[in-house]
Amino acid sequence: MTAVGIDLGTTYSAVAAVDSSGQPVLLAGADGDPVTPSVVCFDGETPIVGRAARVAAARSPHECVELVKRHIGEPSWRFETALGTAYTAEQISALILRKLARDAGAALGRPVREAVITVPAYFDDARRRATADAGRIAGLDVLRVLNEPTAAALAFGYASGRDETLLVYDLGGGTFDVTMVRVTGGVCEVLATDGDRNLGGFDFDNALMLHVAERIRAAGGPDPLDGDTAEAALRDHCEQAKRSLSALPEATVAIGSGGHVYTVDVTRPTFEELTAGLLRRTEEIVRDVLEAAGVRPGAVLLVGGSSRMPMVAAMAERVTGVRADRSVHPDQAVALGAAVQAAALSRSGPRATREPVAVLDVTSQSLGIAVRSASTGSEENSVVIPRNTPIPCQAGRRYRTLAENQREILVEVTEGDDTDLRYVTIVGSARIAIPPRPESVTIDVVMSYDEDGMIGVDVVESATGDPLGDFEIDRRANLDAREVDRMREALRTLT
Ligand SMILES: Nc1ncnc2c1ncn2[C@@H]1O[C@H](COP(=O)(O)OP(=O)(O)OP(=O)(O)O)[C@@H](O)[C@H]1O
Ligand SMILES: [Mg+2]
DSSP states (O other), X not given: OEEEEEEOOSSEEEEEEEXXXXXXXXXXXXXXXXXXXXXXXXXXXXXXXXXXXHHHHHHOGGGEEOOGGGTTTOTTOOEEOTTOOXXXXXXXXHHHHHHHHHXXXXXXXXXXXXXXXXXXXXXXXXXXHHHHHHHHHTTOEEEEEEEHHHXXXXXXXXXHOOOEEEEEEEXXXXXXXXXXXXXXXXXXXXXXXXXXXXXXXXXXXXXXXXXXXHHHHHTXXXXXXXXHHHHHHHHHHHHHHHHHHHHSSEEEEEEEETXXXXXXXXXXHHHHHHTHHHHHHHHHHHHHHHHHHOSOOSEEEEEXXXXXXXXXXXXXXXXXXXXXXXXXXXXXXXXXXXHHHHHHHOSSSOOOSSOOOEEXXXXXXXXXXXXXXXXXXXXXXXXXXXXXXBSSEXXXXXXXXXXXXXXXXXXXXXXXXXXXXXXXXXXXXXXXXXXXXXXXXXXXXXXXXXXXXXXXXXXXXXXXXXXXXXXXXXXXXXXXXXXXXXXXXXXXXXX
């Protein structure tokens, strides 16, 4: 049995494992490709995953699911097959994970049971849980859900054996993260992290698609955005052109319709102009993270397929003042680092030769409680543990009960930065009985947060130090354990 590292991407996924010599290596999929498209199609009720699904998606988009990672952890999201079976995002992701694990098992010559699965650093807890659940539904023992930039930094630290403060810029297919990581003697410490869940190569494709569609219409052609099949074909061609433009100064998009072929030439400067706003959004996040970390990076690590666009390296180098490191492959870094962590956590299989001692992460979301403001009288969010606090951590804040002789307080735990409760998520709550006092009581709310995403809440009477109550939030799981078991059994019957 071997533990693998899985980079479960929005558009592409990759698997790696530590080989018998102690080196992390990427495992090719059954098709021989180093990465596997994260696409699932249904032929009747038979799921098809990977390259074949990607081809099918261009022909019959309605039977296919792409970009499911954007929906993981959303309780009401469903994909319905033509025959009417509904799948949750966890189940669709499980189909991808099962394919990856099976292919990895075939490449290794032994079954894969344990995995570390990566997620974007700013994924909230519902999404992390849902990702772990997807692994369990796929029949895997999920050793850890690891942050993608941390994994990339582990791969870098591992490959270079060098201590460094890194800015990890990860622009993938559907998501964007920036993280400052310090690697010292095998300890990987996250200093600050931020990102955008809805920004990736897909959006660069969209920008090019709009431009090409407009040109084709202007040339008297049909609207290539009219109809799902035409749109899927246009997307395919534009994505190819975008990739070409990373290497060449010019690319051509050719769209056939009604016996006529319409061609649109696109130069790299034109493409860069069309997508300048998207690049600027990533630049702003880079600047925020640099400021939050408060240190200059010694190197910039570019990760994710979209970081191959030359304008990305140019921008990152301009903003940070350091050169981009190219020692780790942008498509492989996350999976390789996850494999190093998997080997360290697994009880079986080969060990990595230079083992990471520890991974010190930070909170990607602020945690707090809902309170009534004394000044305005309205309910608002009070942050107790700010974003980017190193994990594990503990912090407390002092509050006052609202009314005299109050016998109970409702503690609602929030996730998010905003003062306005409408823009944060309530991740759990508890009613805590308090001894009645003639005057309003001062209480301390102490929150803790550990490596596995458990939030602990302790409520203490400030004057006496008496504990009034405590509770733990096993951060809102989408599915309960029985449901995961049921889905795992259901998946087994699907070949
Ligand atoms: N040479 C290239 N030039 C420009 N873009 C590229 C190139 N190669 C791949 N891409 C883009 O990279 C994206 C896929 O990157 P990657 O595999 O890192 O994403 P992912 O891991 O699926 O997504 P995420 O990390 O957002 O979950 C796609 O949008 C693809 O078009
Ligand atoms: Mg990725």
